[in-house]
Amino acid sequence: MEQLTYHDTDETVFFEQLDNGLSVYLLQKKGYEKTYATFTTRYGSIDNRFKKDGDWITVPDGIAHFLEHKMFESEQGDVFQEFGRLGASANAFTSFSRTAYLFSATSLIEQNLETLIDFVQDPYFTPESVEKEKGIITQEIQMYQDNPGWRLFFGLIESMYANHPVRIDIAGTPESIDQITADDLYTCYRTFYHPSNMVLFVVGNINPAETLELIKQNQAKKDYTDRPAIERDYGTEPKEVARPRFELELDVKTPKVLIGYKDQSLRGEEQVRREMTSELLLHLLFDQTSSTYLELYDDGLIDDTFSFDYSSEEEFAFATFGMETEDPDRFIEAYEKLLATRPSFSETEVVRKRNMMQGKFLRSLNSPEFIANQFSRHALAGTNLFALPTLIASITKEEIEARFDELFALENRAVSIVKPYV
Amino acid sequence: MSQSFEAWKKEGTTYHLVPTEKFKTTTVLVTFSAPLEEKTLTSRAILPYIMEKSTAAYPSMKALREPLETLYDAGLYADASKFGEEHVISFQLDVVRGDLVRHETLLAEALDLLEQMIFYPDLTEGGFREQFVKQEKRLHALRISSLYDDKMRFAQQRLLELMAPGEAVSLSSLGTLEALEEISGQTLRDTYRSMIEDDRIDVFVVGHVTRDEMEDALSFLPSHSEKPSHYIPALKQVAGVKRSSETQPIKQGKLHLGYRVAVDPTSADSIRMQIVNGLFGGFPHSKLFMNVREKESLAYYAASRYAALNGALYVYSGVETEKAERAETIIKEQLVELKAGNFTDEELTQTKAMLINARRQILDQPGQLIGWLNGSKMRGLTLEDEIHIIETATREDVIRLAAKIELEAVYLLRGEE
Incomplete structure (x- = not known):
């Protein structure tokens, strides 16, 4: 067992890769009541085309999310109930590139941990239960269809990406999930749920040595044979956006606008640096303390409904910002003008933003959920969450300025608008 | 569980302390509570939004937010909410532990900003500055109308109105568009003064601090006679569905x-x-x-x-x-x-x-x-x-x-x- 201590954050992580390929990370949080564990596979909504027995196959959209729902059904019944009996709450989520199963509990940690590992490693689907799930997931899709923010976001993603499967709604469509069969689910399961494609993270008031031993014994009981690396196909994506503008009418009172800049993603540590540099840049431009904020605020071009984000996973990356405004076109024009010329940032500003980002990161370490989810995300990409404070401190003003020039090119830009019915 | 809790009263204010080293932060919440009334609700709902944007010494958002960023993303916010039959205006500070970033005076510097926000608002025009009030009124109107876009909240609001028509408990905590119209920098100053003078004050602290340190750090709070609480409503009878x-x-x-x-x-x-x-x-x-x-x-x-x-x-x-x-x-x-x-x-x-x-x-x-x-x-x-x-x-x-x-x-x- 490897022990990694990070003085910048006052945290220690224990790591071991088991014989079957599973990466196990354990973090002891002294004084915490809760233990939180996530079991994550590098498999999300974008993994809809991959090699099976040497041949490329395409599976229905939304299947990773569908599979996540169905995993909670075991031959013995509903796994949620089993966690409930053990006093734990369980959940799961599917993102573009990951599916995570998790529980949090304050007692019976060993039993809960075994339950988590065992249910994720024991698929059980029948044609009947697959059919029944379609009704539930169709309702879930409908609920998102009524959510203006969700429609705005996917309107933008579809505009930025021509081919990459990130453009597909994570839950799929009622039509696409209707095609899913129990056999499809087994195919995806066997491809992506091998221990070598997964990370187990446990954080809480645990004894790392004992917890690792329990996990090892559990895994030793199961037959896993080595698997070749997974081959995935995300298509060929041009650098430019697919369409510059998208508009949709929905039952809203105030129009919403979201602007996206499509970025090129790098690999590993390089992408983490790019992500942090981009976040510093967006904060410098759009925070209440930026040199342009007051002017934008007085012009009604920025307010409490304004938000920005930089999203990146392997294979795709983009920056977004937007807000609710009566006049989306005025908003779009103003920001086009604003981002046409790079503002000059002062050293003082950059130092202040680095402090801010470091503080934000340290504050989020109060949350076991943040640590487990973000650490797993980094681990699956081959990077290290706890290296962030040092990394942030090393980003220079010049790097941030270079980021501005790369990111804000007009051919990288798409806009999405949701407005009231006329 | 071995966590200790402390609570005590001093000069009319009730203090609640949870001393602990397990967090990376120290959190301080100061609340001002008054009876929930339709005539003051909208004014009290918008007041915290204005107070969190500037103070006399930090007369703009930029001026106020800059030191908070330098203090490692210290969070300093004001908010309004309903609590039973009381209306509560709260001010919350949370700040990273100084020892983690080798900045020993971090908490004291952040508490000074909390004091500035609560007790030294920008009243240089005799009331809150009309320019800020005008902007906030526009934003608050948007908040009130965006309730319509969140269908779950919308339906819940309708249910509350159906259960207790015309009562303060069924009003949205944001207030109403009609009452918003009447608000000015002058009326808000009156609302503010009433909050400071008449409201009951409670203080909550979670972090690596002692009772003495806390009383000392918050010595800027006013000395009041003890104020009664009003939040518990009378139980209601059902007369048909x-x-x-x-x-x-x-x-x-x-x-x-x-x-x-x-x-x-x-x-x-x-x-x-x-x-x-x-x-x-x-x-x-x-x-x-x-x-x-x-x-x-x-x-x-x-x-x-x-x-x-x-x-x-x-x-x-x-x-x-x-x-x-x-x-x-x-x-x-x-x-x-x-x-x-x-x-x-x-x-x-x-x-x-x-x-x-x-x-x-x-x-x-x-x-x-x-x-x-x-x-x-x-x-x-x-x-x-x-x-x-x-x-x-x-x-x-x-x-x-x-x-x-x-x-x-x-x-x-x-x-x-």
């Missing part, structure tokens, strides 16, 4: 049911009532989830929430409009089952375990700790007491308390294509 529905161009309908709960919110029974709510619709193993969602596939979600202070229990569900009637029947049946004692020992044990689990987890989040301290101050019970009450509750308690739940209102937001 009220119904209402509307249609909007949405895909998923919203069916909300409001029940009255004849249980004193300061009693131990109000803790036990959470077991009843848990069995009914509080968890994924609850009757509502199992029967409305899983067995009948009638809804994407169906859940219930017990609002002890309001003596009410609400059921929320997202349904296909044509299945709303069926969903309502099944929802009502689940309560009948509970009242008749038709639940297993396993369901009861599981519900108790989940509630206890949730209570223990409160200790792991500063915000939740403060929320619990605030929400439970009326009972005078410790977290351990609450856990004991839950552990020792019986099947008979559940049946006895389920009988105190009575349907008062049904609201349906219909979808149309």
